[in-house]
Amino acid sequence: MVRRRVLSLAAFVLAFGLGASVGWAEIRVVEPDKPETLPAFALSDHKGQPFTAERYKGHWSLTTIGFTSCPDVCPFVLSNIVEVISQMTLRVHPDKLPQVVFVGVDPGRDAPVMADYVAHFDPKFIGVTGPHEELAKLVTGIDGFYRIGKAKKDGDYEVQHSASVIVTGPDGQVHAKLSPPLDPGKVAEYLARKQIAYARAQRSN
Amino acid sequence: MTSNLYKTCLGCLTGTAMILSAQTVQACEAHAFLTTQTAEAKTASHQGPVMAMDAWVPVAPPGVKAHAAYLVLMNHGADLRAVTAVHSPQYASAAIHASQVKDGVNVMQHLAQVDLPAGSSVAFKPHGLHIMLMGPKKPMAQGDTVDLALTLDDGTTVAVKAEVRKRGAAAPMNHGHMGHDHKGS
Ligand SMILES: [Cu+2]
Numbered sequence: 001m002v003r004r005r006v007l008s009l010a011a012f013v014l015a016f017g018l019g020a021s022v023g024w025a026e027i028r029v030v031e032p033d034k035p036e037t038l039p040a041f042a043l044s045d046h047k048g049q050p051f052t053a054e055r056y057k058g059h060w061s062l063t064t065i066g067f068t069s070c071p072d073v074c075p076f077v078l079s080n081i082v083e084v085i086s087q088m089t090l091r092v093h094p095d096k097l098p099q100v101v102f103v104g105v106d107p108g109r110d111a112p113v114m115a116d117y118v119a120h121f122d123p124k125f126i127g128v129t130g131p132h133e134e135l136a137k138l139v140t141g142i143d144g145f146y147r148i149g150k151a152k153k154d155g156d157y158e159v160q161h162s163a164s165v166i167v168t169g170p171d172g173q174v175h176a177k178l179s180p181p182l183d184p185g186k187v188a189e190y191l192a193r194k195q196i197a198y199a200r201a202q203r204s205n
Numbered sequence: 206m207t208s209n210l211y212k213t214c215l216g217c218l219t220g221t222a223m224i225l226s227a228q229t230v231q232a233c234e235a236h237a238f239l240t241t242q243t244a245e246a247k248t249a250s251h252q253g254p255v256m257a258m259d260a261w262v263p264v265a266p267p268g269v270k271a272h273a274a275y276l277v278l279m280n281h282g283a284d285l286r287a288v289t290a291v292h293s294p295q296y297a298s299a300a301i302h303a304s305q306v307k308d309g310v311n312v313m314q315h316l317a318q319v320d321l322p323a324g325s326s327v328a329f330k331p332h333g334l335h336i337m338l339m340g341p342k343k344p345m346a347q348g349d350t351v352d353l354a355l356t357l358d359d360g361t362t363v364a365v366k367a368e369v370r371k372r373g374a375a376a377p378m379n380h381g382h383m384g385h386d387h388k389g390s
Contacts, residue, residue: 066311071271071338072304073311075263076331079372113268120266145310156339163311179309181332 027186028179030164035173041137043103043130046114051128053141056172060098060195063166065144067106067159068117077180078102078121081165085122087188096195098167103138104129105146106159142166142174167191169198253361254282255321260367262338262351263331272296272345274336274353274367275329280321287318290356297340299353304332313337318358331372345369 043051062081066074081100088097102118104110107129110117114127129135139146144166149158167176175194178187260276274293280286291299301316319334321327329335336353345351349369354362 068266068269069271070311070313071265071269071273072302072313072335073332075265075273075372079263083373113266116267117269120264158313160310160312162309163306164309179306 027183027190029190030177030179032174032176035169035171035175036141036143037173038168039137039141041134041141043128043134043138046118046127051126051130053172055099055126056168058170060096060170060191061101061166061168062098062178063101063103063142063168064164065103065105065139065142065146065161067104067161068110068113069106070159073163074102075121077163077165077182078125080180080182080184082121083184084182084187084191087184088191091188091192092195098191100125102127103135103144105132105135105139105161106148107131107135142168143177167194169194253357253363254284255280255286255355255357255361255363257353257355257363257365260353260365262345262367262369263372264347264369265345267344270340272338272341273331274338274351275331276336276353276365276367277326277328278319278321278355278363279326280323283323285323286321287358288321288355289318289358291336292354292356293338293351295342295345295351296338297342299339300337301334302337303334321357347371 038053038056040053045051045055062084064074064077064081066077068074078100085097085100100122102125104114104117104127110127110129114129118125118127128138135146139162144162144164146159146161149160151157163180165178165180165182166174167178169175175198256279258277258279260274262272262274265272278288288301291301293299301319303314303316305312305314316334319327327334338351347369351367351369353365353367355365356362
């Protein structure tokens, strides 16, 4: 059952540091009024292991939607995330580095190459795909969107997908939505602060 | 003023029916995926006023059949020129695309041409304008060279050699990493 969920998102832009003259100097982030729980879904990771909402628990994650035959944006965003992670290594304990999940919404073309695909960016990245029905649950749960276009004469087809990078916390809930391009330093700083605020809130509970 | 740089062919992107009228779709059937004849690839690469710089192709993940090429085109001439077609002998097809975010959704548009205003430069760069290379005839590895032939509206061709290199490694415009960008707003 796929239901279109409209997150009540408080849209705001957090600007850290100076010089907001170009887009790169700020991070574009949207945070929900309160963290949103992920729905149940059953997908597989690039190693063939089940990938469910449980896999989001116990650690921070960054999730992005795409497809492996995307030449421009998807590799760009994944490389961008590699940079964010490397910036985070300067700020947080290695245990606290977020898990990175790439959701391939073109299962027919994604599944066969997924393991090599994610390893190309970082061997720790997790590539996830599965039946459209299940993909839709996760994608909708992270307030995302995708659509597979009609096949053209040569059999190729376009895939449209939402652009954002979703931040989930150790509670397995959606805490924020970042819009690429991500300034690696600023986003790493934002995520590190988020982790601290989260840990503090947990302790005071 | 970017809007008139993009003579868009919206309809070539299938699955955008929601956004586009049937008319647009029809209009672009005529110039479906643009590929060029190789014959004139040798002509006019240096004589012409249009120069290509910093051409590169990011190493693609293994098995991926869609690659992208980026470069900067400078029109030193006094006249408006346009790139109307792209070809690479190493790929089954090549086309000019623009990645755009529309209402938070990534879409790739096929462009019929890209205008090169006199005395200015146009950057094809990640998450924006790119030359889409489909179907590599052999796997491309770091250090390889991709030959590109860009056809201009005056019939001349600009021959370009693009280096295959890792994303993030020695960025094409000597910018250490992608945290910098020259595009004025
Ligand atoms: Cu493209």
